[in-house]
Amino acid sequence: MNNTLFRKHIISIPELNRYDLELIVDTARKLKIDPNPTLLKNKVVASCFFEPSTRTRLSFETAVQRLGGTIVGFDNAGNTSLAKKGETLADSVQVIASYVDAFIMRHPQEGAARLASEFSNNAPVINGGDGSNQHPTQTLLDLFSIYETQGTLDNLNIAFVGDLKYGRTVHSLTQALAKFNNTKLFFISPDILAMPDYLLQELRGAGIEYSLHSDIEDVVDDLDVLYMTRVQKERFDESEYAHMKAAFILTADMLKNARDNLKVLHPLPRIDEITVDVDKTKHAYYFQQAENGVYAREALLALVLNEQF
Amino acid sequence: MIKEHQLQVEAIKNGSVIDHIPANLGIKILKLFNLKDTNQRVTIGLNLPSSALGHKDLIKIENVFLNEDQANQLALYAPHATVNQIENYEVSKKLKLALPHEIAAVFACPNSNCITHNEPVDSHFAVVETQETVRLKCKYCEKVFSRKIMTECN
Numbered sequence: 329m330n331n332t333l334f335r336k337h338i339i340s341i342p343e344l345n346r347y348d349l350e351l352i353v354d355t356a357r358k359l360k361i362d363p364n365p366t367l368l369k370n371k372v373v374a375s376c377f378f379e380p381s382t383r384t385r386l387s388f389e390t391a392v393q394r395l396g397g398t399i400v401g402f403d404n405a406g407n408t409s410l411a412k413k414g415e416t417l418a419d420s421v422q423v424i425a426s427y428v429d430a431f432i433m434r435h436p437q438e439g440a441a442r443l444a445s446e447f448s449n450n451a452p453v454i455n456g457g458d459g460s461n462q463h464p465t466q467t468l469l470d471l472f473s474i475y476e477t478q479g480t481l482d483n484l485n486i487a488f489v490g491d492l493k494y495g496r497t498v499h500s501l502t503q504a505l506a507k508f509n510n511t512k513l514f515f516i517s518p519d520i521l522a523m524p525d526y527l528l529q530e531l532r533g534a535g536i537e538y539s540l541h542s543d544i545e546d547v548v549d550d551l552d553v554l555y556m557t558r559v560q561k562e563r564f565d566e567s568e569y570a571h572m573k574a575a576f577i578l579t580a581d582m583l584k585n586a587r588d589n590l591k592v593l594h595p596l597p598r599i600d601e602i603t604v605d606v607d608k609t610k611h612a613y614y615f616q617q618a619e620n621g622v623y624a625r626e627a628l629l630a631l632v633l634n635e636q637f
Numbered sequence: 638m639i640k641e642h643q644l645q646v647e648a649i650k651n652g653s654v655i656d657h658i659p660a661n662l663g664i665k666i667l668k669l670f671n672l673k674d675t676n677q678r679v680t681i682g683l684n685l686p687s688s689a690l691g692h693k694d695l696i697k698i699e700n701v702f703l704n705e706d707q708a709n710q711l712a713l714y715a716p717h718a719t720v721n722q723i724e725n726y727e728v729s730k731k732l733k734l735a736l737p738h739e740i741a742a743v744f745a746c747p748n749s750n751c752i753t754h755n756e757p758v759d760s761h762f763a764v765v766e767t768q769e770t771v772r773l774k775c776k777y778c779e780k781v782f783s784r785k786i787m788t789e790c791n
Contacts, residue, residue, distance in 0.1 A: 340779060418756050439752035439777025446758070459750055461779050526781045529767065 329354065333631040337445040337453045340462045341500045346507040349471060353481070355627035356472045356620070367630045367637055368397025374428040375401035377456065378435040383596060384456050384465070387621035388432050395626055400428065418447045425451040430633055432456050452632045460496055466595055467500040469624035473617040474553055477591040485550055487514035490557035490576055490601060493521045497595045498557060502527060506534040513538040514547045518572055521559060543575040549585045554578070556594045558601045580605040593617050646682040652699040654721045655711065660684050662715055663694025669743050669789055670710060677701055709737040713764065713771070713784065736771065739763050744773065744787040751778040760790060
């Protein structure tokens with residue numbers, strides 16, 4: 329496949345087309361089967377995390393090292409010139425990007441990665457999460473996990489459960505799935521945490537069929553993928569939460585009539601929205617999904633930094 | 638009516654006239670769209686009587702011809718404004734205002750956590766028009782806002 333991602337910034341899912349997404353998924357699949365420890369040989373990659381992260385940072389850094397590259401960077405902004413001396417992000421990026429071949433960053437403010445891409449002097453910027461906005465590499469590992477378990481990204485029934493209002497992983501994955509054919513989406517959430525209108529409008533514009541629900545059990549038997557997220561207790565008063573939480577917590581019992589191919593995904597960390605008895609069912613796939621974060625990020629780094637391989 | 642206009646603000650020989658600006662927006666438009674950054678003569682009329690608006694503001698800039706893109710930037714701010722090009726005291730072209738595809742450095746992003754508030758970049762929005770509502774999508778934080786809640790940059 330022609331590498332359309334060479335030296336590209338990876339900031340936001342809507343900028344990637346179906347071909348780009350398939351290229352990343354296909355490359356991740358190949359690297360999972362056949363590791364290649366030389367793809368980032370002699371490359372230095374910055375890993376700049378301006379806010380804490382566990383899975384994203386460690387899987388990015390693992391990906392760089394498994395491909396033979398080296399890492400520079402920091403895992404919190406507390407000791408940087410931004411925090412200590414009041415330097416702008418634009419200046420910091422300009423300097424750090426001049427040292428490295430690619431720049432991975434997470435930042436608590438929305439738009440930080442886009443801004444960085446304007447000051448990185450052509451070093452590709454990879455967004456590891458910008459505030460509540462985008463987290464494109466989570467979406468890429470989600471797509472890879474869906475492809476890996478279903479053998480296709482077309483003709484799928486996919487439900488999202490939980491906090492759909494604030495959940496950036498849900499928003500980005502929805503935007504990605506809208507690029508595939510005959511996708512049917514089910515949104516299951518309390519009213520006050522429903523999908524934002526502007527995203528539903530985008531789905532209508534893309535001709536995607538979707539429906540809104542208030543209980544997992546309404547749709548679980550028709551699904552290929554059940555994507556869980558957490559309904560945060562803090563958003564409700566205690567009695568309200570106690571009353572509604574059962575509708576958004578997945579138990580093994582609820583899966584007894586599910587399709588054989590149904591897989592349950594979750595961006596993790598899981599708190600109590602998936603009970604541990606689900607872990608032992610054939611439907612649980614969230615830990616493999618987290619492992620796929622390394623392969624999806626390897627694929628992205630390999631494509632961005634090598635025209636051909 | 639035309640005669641009355643000519644008496645209110647002196648006619649220009651060549652240049653652009655922005656008319657039918659809602660009263661009190663004239664100075665803001667001058668500032669926001671950098672119309673004052675010129676050595677040419679700029680005349681501004683404030684609170685002029687207007688049959689359509691009650692009161693209106695008006696800006697005349699000599700020897701500067703606003704193009705359609707520049708005129709369209711005004712459409713978001715003063716959708717009923719008109720922009721005419723003047724040659725030899727005659728209206729040579731009436732520019733029809735259409736919504737621009739994007740607008741930069743005019744509105745502040747309403748998202749207080751948007752990176753544009755602390756960094757050396759101009760705000761930048763794509764203009765999205767759907768079913769008679771106009772919304773602006775920030776190029777940086779990607780949030781979408783109704784035109785009605787936007788306020789200009791300081």
